[in-house]
Amino acid sequence: MSFKGEQHPGVQAPTADSLGFRLNHTMLRVKDPEKSLAFYTRVFGMSVLRRLDFEELGFSLYFLARLEEGEPVPEEAGERTVWTFSQKGLLELTHNWGTEAQDDFAYHDGNAEPQGFGHICFSVPHLDAAEAWFDANGVEFIKRSDQGKMKDVVFVKDVDGYWIEVVQADRLAGLGETPLDK
Incomplete structure (x- = not known):
């Protein structure tokens, strides 16, 4: 019999309705994307898979992952966006524009x-x-x-x-x- 997960109070059996669901990314808000990107790419060896800008809303999203050597990633932006949102274990850094210039600004x-x-x-x-x-x-x-x-x-x-x-x-x-x- 294959492992189906530990059983604890509150655990319910998954239904077919959630088949294929998986965690794609976790989001952290960052004050200064240049400093955050330097940290995660240098210290943890991550690569930026995709940057998405939302000018009307004043923010950018950076999706990062630790790619395996030779892992194929689509070159075309739209295809890479679809590919990014089909991955698992990504880190999304969200930058609200202007926070980097606010000396006293910090996220909780x-x-x-x-x-x-x-x-x-x-x-x-x-x-x-x-x-x-x-x-x-x-x-x-x-x-x-x-x-x-x-x-x-x-x-x-x-x-x-x-x-x-x-x-x-x-x-x-x-x-x-x-x-x-x-």
């Missing part, structure tokens, strides 16, 4: 009071090497892998103060415990 990061949104997460092949890379690039740490009660989990901040969890999957087998594990 979700972790200050009142708490709400928490973080996004990247998995990396080697957590220790990632920590060294973050140090070499002046990335601000919230928590290193050897700190706190949850070992082997790193938290850093991006240029807008959003938290980013960084994990190495094969170091997490013993993370947490649920009643199902007993």
